[in-house]
Amino acid sequence: MTETNRRIRRALVSVYDKAGIEGLANAFVKAGTEVVSTGSTAKRLAELGVDVIEVQTVTGFPESLGGRVKTLDPHIHAGILADMTNPEQVEELKSLDIKPFDMVIVNLYPFADTVRSGASVADIIEKIDIGGPSMIRGAAKNSASVAVITDPADYALAAQRVADGAGFSAEERRWLAAKAFATTAAYDATISEWTAGHWPEPESIDAVSKTCVQEGDKARKALERPQEGFETAMFPSCITRTWNYAHGLRYGENPHQQASLYVDALDQTGFAHAEQLGGKPMSYNNYVDADAAWRAVWDFAPQIAVAVCKHNNPCGLAIGNTVAEAHLKAHACDPMSAYGGVIAANSMVTFEMAQNVRPIFTEVIVAPDYEPEALKLLKAHKKNLRILKVAQRPHTDIQFRQIDGGILVQSIDRIDAPGDNPDHWKLVSGQAADTQTLDDLQFAWRAIRCVKSNAILLAKDQATVGIGMGQVNRVDSCHLAVERANTLADGASRARGSVAASDAFFPFADGAEALIDAGVKAIVQPGGSIRDKEVIEAAQKRGITMYLTGTRHFFH
Template sequence: MTATNRRIQRALVSVYDKTGIEGLADAFIKAGTEVVSTGSTAERLSELGVNVTEVQTVTGFPESLGGRVKTLDPHIHAGILADMTNPTQAEELKSLGIKSFDMVIVNLYPFADTVRSGADEADIIEKIDIGGPSMIRGAAKNSASVAVITDPEDYALAAQRVADGSGFSLQERRWLASKAFATTAAYDATIFEWTGSHWTEPQSISASDKVGSESTTQNTETKQSQQQDRNIAMFPPHLTHTWDYSHGLRYGENPHQQASLYVDALDQTGFAHAQQLGGKPMSYNNYVDADAAWRAVWDFAPQIAVAVCKHNNPCGLAIGKDVVQAHLKAHACDPMSAYGGVIAANSTVTLEMAQNVRPIFTEVIVAPDYEPEALELLKAHKKNLRILKVAQSPHTDVQFRQIDGGILVQSIDKIDAPGDNPDQWKLVSGETAEADTLSDLVFAWRAIRCVKSNAVLLAHNQATVGIGMGQVNRVDSCHLAVERANTLANGENRACGSVAASDAFFPFADGAEALIDAGVKAIVQPGGSIRDQEVIDVAQKHGITMYLTGTRHFFH
């Protein structure tokens, strides 16, 4: 013990989740601790043999408004907030006839659980805890005198310190207070996440004059203009969000890096909540690659698609009449790089597909479901294969990326811009594409979204045949796409007769020339370069069909 340890002689206990409360009850009985408690918590402690004083006995006021008001009373909060190391406050509390608390044990109404359950708005609102956070914050503020327990994992420690009479030192109380503030911060952030998406700004406010009088300063006008130009729901004044710790990972991208998975408090359907049906535990890189592959295949829904990804890039992507055909076509793009890759399908994995996957060394396979025979085969013959089942397609709308000292926020890049509609494409060279060629161009354009920039992709028969990705100039990406198309297929010249997509404009004509020289018959690209006409002239010279989309799909 230290000079700052304070024995737990009087405790306030109010918990919604009563798991583990038995150990605390035994300690209270052993130490003769005076216990004040609320409603159902008082009932449970009494059942366990604790001599409990109900809150309403202390306040002299009954629980009211359907339980909304229980502990919001000076007789409770003065007892929590009085700094008993301060003689003046200790004397004042005594003069008021109020007794201090040495420990406050509180856990909160399950707001996130209620939202996830699909409850209606009225039930969700009732699970916004008011008294609980107030008691926690008061006790945490007054850590000079009070030990606050919010984490059930700390119940055993609290019970030990009550039973042996040692209490907690000041340093320990400060640590518990910090955990308590984290609890209330995460709780409020979760509430804001829900209210921010459900209680949006009404038109009656957004249509009003927010600038004010003519005397408003220029700075205020500028600030107001910026606020009006932005999507407040997506870019609020304060970015508050919370993720809950799920589990630790063996390491991060490299063995010397530490890593863990956190999950959205209100979302149990996203990829982070994938059900693992077999194989080794997921790694950091597994999650990154599998998430990229999962997003890629859903760009083609409702068509059946399969992606094979490696290092957050596709090494094969295809659509087919069934999942078996789609997988075979995707794998054929780059069988060498598929080794140790990730396979994603937006359709149920069949036994036949599983048989085709069996001889391929694969780190992860992810799909919405598996035929029982397919799952049995994969689990029996590929012990290390991580088999993931994700019931829902990707639905995240906002993307975060940390930089030193800040965070970047943007809407997720999807195939939903005006230029993603082939009806909006502008034909600038050659003949209008025939149906099969146009179909391949549309496929290539959708596929380019998931390729790291600079990206150039060759496609034929609704499948990738060559991908150039991640190069620092576009002409290198063009040469790489052609090279991979022609060197990974047993000498077959797959570039000839294929179509090409570029995720951004050609800054010079050399990239387009490289594709045309390789036999590409049609190209789709955003346009927008100051040298667009030079690129178009090259296409026209060779009679190549070229479309401009006006939309870009960079992926950094």
């Protein structure tokens, strides 16, 4: 013991989840600790042999409003907040005939669990805890005198300190207080996240706000929409969200980096909650690559698509009449790079596809489901293959990216801009594409979204045949796409007769000329360069079909 230890003579216990309180009850009985408790918690402690004092006995006021009001009373909160190292507060507490608490044990109403259960709005609101956070925050603020327990993992420690009479030291109480503040912060952030999505600003408030803006009002100007259609609900003045620890990872991107997975408290259906059906545990890089592949295949729904990804980039992407056909076409784009890659499908993996995957060294496969025989084959013959089942397609709307000292927030890039529709493309060179060529152009344009910039993608028959990605200039990406198309298929010149997509405009004509020289028959690109005229003239000179979309799909 240290001179800062405080014995636990009197404790307040109010827990929704009562699992694990048996040890605490035994300690209270042995130590003769005075225990004040609420409702069902008091009943459970009494069943375990604790001589419980119910809260209403202390407050002189019954629990009311269906349990909404129980502990919100000065007889409780003064006992929690009194600084027993302050002689004046000690005397004041005595004059009020209020006894202090040495320990507060609280866990909160399961708000996130209730939301995830699909409960009604009324039931969700009832699980917004009021008294619990108030007691926790009061006890945490008063860590000079009070030990606060919010984590069931600390029950055994608390029981030991009660039973042996040691109590907690000042350092330990401060550590417990820090955990308590983290608990209430995360709880409130989860509620804020839910209300932001369900209680948006009504038009009536927005209309009034616009009339109340004063010139020079800096606070309001900070929230002004920078562009038409800007959603202020997506970009509040303060972001309050929480992610819960799921499990540790072996390491991060490299062995010297530590890593863990955290999951959205309100969402149990996203990729982070993938059901693993076989294989080794997921790594940090596995999650990054598999998530990228998972997003890529859903850009093509409802068509059946398969992506093969490596290092957060596709090395093959294709549409097929069957999932097995789509996989074969995607793999054929770059069989060399597919070694040790990730496979994603937006359709059930069939036995036929599993047979094709079997001889290929693959780190992860992810799909909505698997035929029983397909799963049996993969588990039997590829014991290390991480087999993931994700029931729901990607549904995240907002993307976060950390920078030193802050985060960047943006809406997710989807294939839903006006320029993503071929009906809105502008033909600037050559003849209008026939149906098959237009289908390939549309496929290439959708596929380019998931390729790291600068990105050039060659496609034929609804499949990638050459991809140039991640280069610092566009002409190098063009040469890389052509080289991959022509060197990874037993010498076949796959660039000839293919179509090309560019994720952003060609700054010079040289990139487009490299594609044309390789035999590309049609190109789709955003346009918007100051040298668009030169690029278009290069295509016109060679009679090449070229469309401008007016939409860009950078992926950094």
